[in-house]
Amino acid sequence: MQKITRDQLIEKAASLLGNGTVSCVLGWEKGEFDYDVTPALFETESELREKFVFGDFCGANLSKYLVSKTRKCEGRILVFLKPCDTYSFNQLLTEHRFDREKAYVVGIPCEGMADIERVKELCGDGISSVTADGDELVVTTLYDDEPVRVKAESVLAERCVNCKSKKHVAYDELIGEDGEVLSSARFDEVARLEAMTPDERFAFWQNELSKCIRCNACRNVCPACTCERCVFDNPSSGVENKAAANSFEEKMFHIIRAFHVAGRCTDCGECSRVCPQNIPLHLLNRKFIKDIDDFYGEYQAGAEVGSRAPLVNYTFDDLEPGEVFERGGQDA
Amino acid sequence: MQRIGVFVCWCGSNIAATVDVKAVAEALKSEPGVVYSADYQYMCSQAGQDLIKEAVKEHNLTGIVVCSCSPRMHEATFRKTAAAAGLNPYMVEIANIREQCSWVHKDIPSGTEKAIILGKAAVAKVNLNTPLTPGESPVTKRALVIGGGIAGIQTALDIADAGFPVDIVEKNPTIGGKMAQLDKTFPTLDCAACILTPKMVDVAQNDKIRIFSYSEVSEIKGFVGNFDVTIRKKARYVKEDVCTGCGLCVEKCPQKKIPNEFNLGMDNRSAIYIPFAQAVPKVATIDAEACTMLKKGKCGLCSKVCTAGAIDYKQQDELISEKYGAIVVATGFNPISMEKFDEYAYSQSKDVITSLEFERLTNAAGPTAGKLLRPSDLKHPHTIVFVQCVGSRCASCAEKGKEYCSKICCMYTAKHAMLTRDKYPDTDVYVFYIDVRTPGKNFDEFYRRAVEEYGVHYIKGMVGKVTPEGDKLKVRASDLLNNKQLNIDADLVVLAAAIEPDKSARPLATMLTASMDTNDFFTEAHPKLRPVESPTAGVFLSGACQGPKDIPETVSQAGAAASKVIGLLAKDKLTGNPCVASSDELMCNGCSSCERVCPYGAISYIDKEFRMPDRTVAIRRVASVNPAVCQGCGACTVACPSGAMDLRGFASGQIMAEVDAICK
């Protein structure tokens, strides 16, 4: 399904390592299964050849890891970024989270990443391997003798179905062609929720948020959550807690997290990807993005380095909070 | 753990009538940290204050809660009481049980209950209070005035009068600004030069004032009381201290076809020039763009004729660094460009001019030696049309005009019309107006005189189109009161162009971190109560850089700005408000969110080394708040995603403790 291959990327990385342009490579390596690919740092070509993978499950956005890795790595780090990842990259630069000079960005095209949950819906549990073959995925499971073939298109992750951009907004070099910013239907689901009655909305979110096990995966993966010390880990912030002794942060965690990244979230969708409970967390972030677009004019975080985020900006005639409600939607 | 004393005031019957003060004192006794609780008729009285002081000593109190009237009333009083008792004044909190309780609630049970809750909130806050000491910073006793027009001149003179040294930075070769170009001034009609040039001489002769002419500010660092400024003194290729201003070089210079800026390009000057006879400093300047010697290395005539030996073709720009305690912005205004107003044919005809050009045409030192002759053929114009509000009050054309009223045009147009009729009674003078705005002392009388005594035709309506035809200008306009369209054959059309802030103001504002409005006028710290101060501490505003102004207004604002500067420079040390923001460097991400919301530019970033958990060292960018500049609004604390930024005196923990106490 992906137009570029693992070998192409390894060749590129090997040559940049070889000529000393970079000292290490930020990429993906295979986990327990074909589909649980994790970010990894490679320092030699042999490591790359042994462990580096690229395919339909390389959804992980590598930009966040630059914050910690650039502090540890001596030279430049080669990082492979898909179009949507480059927005996070720019946003992190806007917030001075790492030194641009220490990253060497190779922009790679992306045809959309697969969502293992959707594969499971089609093929059942017990998946032992998934490999790409043309525009199909070949899935073997513990329970079926014959591999099952599914269209890659039919198991695309939601964020890729509603892809916002195939254009790289930052790179040092590109592999393949650059794409365009797309007009996506990504806000449709938010609009559907907005059109519900407050009771229905409440029921929806109560159902979703009750599933949360506070594993913090959404926070840990989020490229906007790179705080040196997260408020949720800080005893003096008033919202700290790791054991669920205090019900406050239990309830408010997702609201506070969404607010903290409001105007800075690039809508990369990592939070929903990693949520083990499959809570559609991106719908919280998208609500803020949609509101910001509606109230203050369209703003895409990370589209350009140095832009002023909507929450640290204002105009003299911004909407009043009361007017926000007058603009439509069901009254509570 | 704090040792807190609670003092409940009766305020006579003001509080005691609706709140059971004894019950409040009793209830608060069992709050965490409270070791003493008392009530008294008038806590703010000497006896009440003594009671507090004694309690502090007797019970070793570390914190005080006074349940009384609004902190806006007596917080300062009780802080002084605490200080007198040896406590840090910021260990006092007030529970407002009068204005916000006893006076607005009627029944005793609910009033008492609320008073107890407000008391608990105050106790909860004091438990987290820390002693605060206001920071101090020294004051450099020197002021910088940017801009040498009448605003800058007046400010500098007033500051120097109080005994403080002042530097004026002026980008042109001479000070004087726009006022030096004017002919007469409304409404008294005294000549501008007669009242301005003595002031210019005063500036030159005042030993407290230094003039950096032909210079620009290139860098500003620091904060109130301690600005570090770099001034670029542009090379004028003439030694300022040697040149006598005799003018021989100007006379002999062979390059004489350079448009003269001072006369708005209506005549020419030489490549080496002195802008006008009364220039200060009166020294020549070589226009490097026009000088043959500087361009081609040939000529050198000026050097040959200069007996003083002042010419120096090798002169370079010079960078001067100086420290200042206060900065006054007096960058002034310019008329907007008329190029885009096609309908008035400004670019097509030499006889369509702006009002400032008209000033030069009527000025005895101007291109026509004060005779009103039209630029195209130097004939005396017999029909003159003045058009007001050209580009002012213009909502439709952001790229053409300005939305605001330029304020001065009504009066100067009346002046021009009147003076024209006075000197040349044979001319017909029409003034097209939308409104005539004359709010000022003797202003309306002046305008009425133009109409009634001098016979100026004031027509309510607007000129729609000016078409040059032969040696005439066909003016098509509406006369709204007579419901007629007029077609006038005019000899001269004068446009009252809107005025805008000088282009140098925007980059200057960035250097100063001073805020501007959408029109690039500097904003005041408060539009009514602090009109000559910028929100950035230590930066003051003088003249039209803050908004359109006439001369008397400019002079009075200049004086006001000077008095603010004097007030600042008179101090040896600045004592800040201790309730300022501070950043926890360990938690700071260096993301710049706080810097972007800070209205005062109080936050800067430093690179700092940190030992990481794995014993490596990382260099991180972290925010640092300048307590001398921070005013304590707290905008940064909310913008900060990690919560590294907090506000002393109103810390997140304190506010949340209050919330908890209220909601318990």
Added chain:
Amino acid sequence: MQVKEYKPLIVAFCCNWCSYAGADLAGNNRLSYPADVKIIRVPCSCRVNPMFVLRAFQRGADGVIICGCHPGDCHYTSGNYYTRRRMALLFSMLDYLGIERDRTRLEWVSAAEGAKFAATMNDFVEKVTALGENKRLEDLRCKK
């Protein structure tokens, strides 16, 4: 049977320069409003962190109102403009989660508007009283 009258718990954040002074003026003029309103003084409305609002709700508040200087009148020139954006987004998000709109409010009250302060509080208390106890935020994570 005697039913205990429901009394809401209202937390009001008031900026020191305008709204807190407006509340004082309401007091000076003896303009009454329910004792359910408890005021917390902050230097500027922009000091109010959305976390404070949420914390108040979590600790049992039934309504939270934030009062600041009118746009353009901020003592710190721009604080209330940031407040306006932050609260517009926060309130919209709470609404999106199904929390009743009338539990949150942002109001501009100047130091001269004692009457407006009292009227605003009366109106706000009335609206919150009509909604009853704040259960939804409490229950957001407790699917029944």
Added chain:
Amino acid sequence: MNNKEKLLKEEILRMSGVNPVKCMRCGKCSGTCPAYDEMEYHPHQFVSMVESGDIEPLLESKSLYRCLTCFACVDRCPRNVEPAKLVEAVRLLAVRKQGANHLKPEDVAAVLDDDTPQQLLVSAFRKYAK
């Protein structure tokens, strides 16, 4: 303003998209109008009369057909009021009121004279012949 005037005004504002309140009464539109002397009501009067709901006289007036639609007033208005669009809206309203009373090609010869601007005929055809 009575109810009928209010409705008429609302319709014209809706059709034209013009907000007459923005007008600051400078009269530049009328100062610029090449058809001024032909018109009984002048551009600035259109704006103020529509604003005050005084629309009947405009509907009756020949001025409607004297406007050249040259848009000089739109171009030069300092407040973006766009008087020509108002004239156009009133004209459309008048035309619609005429019902079946459309201009037919064979009628053109009769109305043709030296004073009628050609542009008017072209736009009349475009609009009224539908």
